[in-house]
Amino acid sequence: MxxxxxxxxxxxxxxxxxxxxxxxxxxxxxxxxxxxxxxxxxxxxxGGDCLNTGCVPSKALIKSARVAHLVSTAARFGIETPTPVINFQTVMQRIRDVITAIEPHDxxxxxxxxxxxxxxxxxxxxxxxxxxxxxxxxxxxxxxxxxxxxxxLVPPLPGIDKSGYLTSETLWNEFAKRRVPPKKLVILGGGPIGCELAQSFQRLGAQVTLVELADRLLLKEEAEAAALVMESLRADGVEILTGHKAVRFEPDKRLIVEASAGLRQIIYDDVIIAMGRxxxxxxxxxxxxxxxxxxxxxxxxxxxxxxxxxxxxxxxxxxxxxxxxxxxxxxxxxxxxxARPFRKFKADYRVLPRVTYTEPELAAVGLTEADAVHMGGAFEVTRYDLDELDRAIAEGERTGFVKILTAAGSDRILGATVIGENAGEILAEITFAMKHKMGLRKILATIHPYPTWSEATKYAAGQYGLSHKPEGLLKWAERWFRWRRG
Structure with a gap:
């Protein structure tokens, strides 16, 4: 009452x-x-979840995993190294140290x-x-x-209470006690948390199976960008089971999942529930x-x-x-x-960026192409592939693209997706432009240092400019210069 x-x-x-x-x-x-x-x-x-069990520890984990991956793939840069040895206790202690270093801020x-x-x-x-x-x-x-x-969010699956499941909140304290990473790790959920954890623990020595009910990962993101993330996870060795529904847990650490082909069992040492919050x-x-x-x-x-x-x-x-x-x-x-009751302001979510910190990194702001289609308004798509970017070529990180949606007949930005190295940093300029109602021509007119990742945004704006050339004026200019040559 x-x-x-x-x-x-x-x-x-x-x-x-x-x-x-x-x-x-x-x-x-x-x-x-x-x-x-x-x-x-x-x-x-x-500091709440972000400091203690979310953003901060997960990004510290991701850094260790990326270093391990960089060492193991160093030969592509002409560096011969032995296979990296993962000191899992030290990895987990470093995460604790990072939290401790940031704690005074909060x-x-x-x-x-x-x-x-x-x-x-x-x-x-x-x-x-x-x-x-x-x-x-x-x-x-x-x-x-x-x-x-x-x-x-923990689903009411039969047997889950006795499964020993972990979540994004509880895994840190549990794994801090371990000398080695889990051998067989199952992660339920193919959203940002599930993808980040799957790639990180795989790179740190676990054999990860990622189970997702939908037919693809990262449902809120551009399908082609999500496909690149899935391709990268599989290249790292993650087993990805899309279109699979978790059915029940058996007492002997077996998860039963169901797909169109029928039931399947997955044996695990640890399971992480990452199905949302x-x-x-x-x-x-x-x-x-x-x-x-x-x-x-x-x-x-x-x-x-x-x-x-x-x-x-x-x-x-x-x-x-x-x-x-x-x-x-x-x-x-x-x-x-x-200010109540004199003033009030409606919350504005139109320019709220988001980043999934996998490798490649996936960043987005505003509308996706699917969003724009659903809304029914006219729009244009401009795309620039990172394999043409000099900085990406130099660093050997050519996977990805910048995709920008603009209103039809205008350079006004409706949304953007960036996937690739430093995608979150690249996205910042687009977010700024959207917030302050600047179009792609303003970005194109801005001097970007060479060679940087931020040039990807400029080149995407350049692609837009090329597709909107003043053809009539250019034909007149051609005649003018021909006349000048005599």
Whole structure:
């Protein structure tokens, strides 16, 4: 039953933020910078999933795996080396060291110095204006931001409770205890997390089987780009089973999967569930306030819940699942919370880039070609292949392309996909151009240093220019110069 307590006449805080991941930290920071009295409550670790179990440890793992792969393939650069020896304990310790090095950026000490009141504890709403922390302290606020993140989605498969499964959250502590990587590793889910982990652990010595229900990997991305990622994973030795449905786990570490050809068993030592994430909404008193519908917060375009003084940001909002997306939403949520009721800003997701950190790297922003077709508007596609880029040729990394969608009859960018070495870095210029409504001609007119990966964007813009030459003017110029020659 919804508790609709009387609104207090005085409040302890202007804003209370629940959750100290990327969205919560940015929300608290913004509030402190405008001199609002803000409290940040975190039950577990500052930095949230990104620092402790997500972006940071996974990218540290990917770096070790890439170094191992580079050593093992060094002969193609004229360097003869012995087969690399993987010290798995050292790899996992390095990941811990990287987290430790970054922790101060998200620490209680730093945010306290910025003017944020940081409380370690578990916050629960007891009415729309009051939270209770660990059952013994109560605080009221004019506004709240829920930034409790998300948790791995674990399917209710028969036998899964006794399978010993790991998730993107639990694998780090478990593997930190190991002297060697898992011998036979099964990963369920062919999204970004599953693909990154599959390639990394394969390169570090595991034999990985990646199981995906759909007929291809990375469903949100351009099909031809996803195909290059799948080709690369297979070249590394990953067994990829697309079109396979996980059916059940057997007690003796066997996973039964089903495809059109029938049932198949996969023997494993470890299994990682990477089938997505669900908003973390249980246990905060949100259900009792009537804010949770079908396991999710009901959120409007301004990131407000059904009670407009309670907003949310980050994974829990359910709009996207990206660290930088959480920070992006935090700006809207905090400004809408603090400026209420005088101003409000609708969250804008049109220029929200994303990167899958496989090799080749896959980066995208805005619409894919499938998105544009579905929307029905007229558009053009411009493509530049990286095997023509001098820097790519010099480094022996010629796989990939830049693909840009523009509105028909205009150089206005609707979306882009980049796949290849440093794709995320290449994409940044396109994202900037989209954000500030600059077209491809502006990119083409910008001087890019030679030879760099960023030139790929310029050459893609050049391809667009070539396909839109002023043919009539050029014919007139040809006649003019012919006349000048006599």
């Amino acid at each position: 919804v508790n609709r307590a009387t609104k207090p006449k005085r409040f302890d805080r202007n804003l209370i933020v629940i959750g100290a991941g990327s969205a919560g930290l940015v929300s608290a920071y913004i509030a402190a910078m405008v001199q609002a009295k803000v409290t940040l409550i975190e039950a577990h670790q500052m 620490s209680v000490e730093r945010f306290t110095s910025l003017g944020v009141d940081c409380i370690k504890g578990y916050a629960r709403f007891i009415d729309p204006w009051t939270v209770e922390i660990d059952g013994n302290r109560r605080l009221t606020a004019q506004s709240f931001i829920i930034a409790t993140g998300a948790e791995p 669900k908003p973390r909404v249980t246990g905060f008193g949100l259900e009792e306030l009537g804010l949770v519908v079908n396991g999710k917060l009901a959120v409007d375009g301004f990131l407000r819940t059904n009670m407009t003084h309670i907003l949310c940001a980050g994974d829990v909002a359910g709009k996207q699942q990206l660290t930088h997306g959480g920070s992006h939403e935090a700006w809207y949520a905090s400004v809408n919370a603090l």
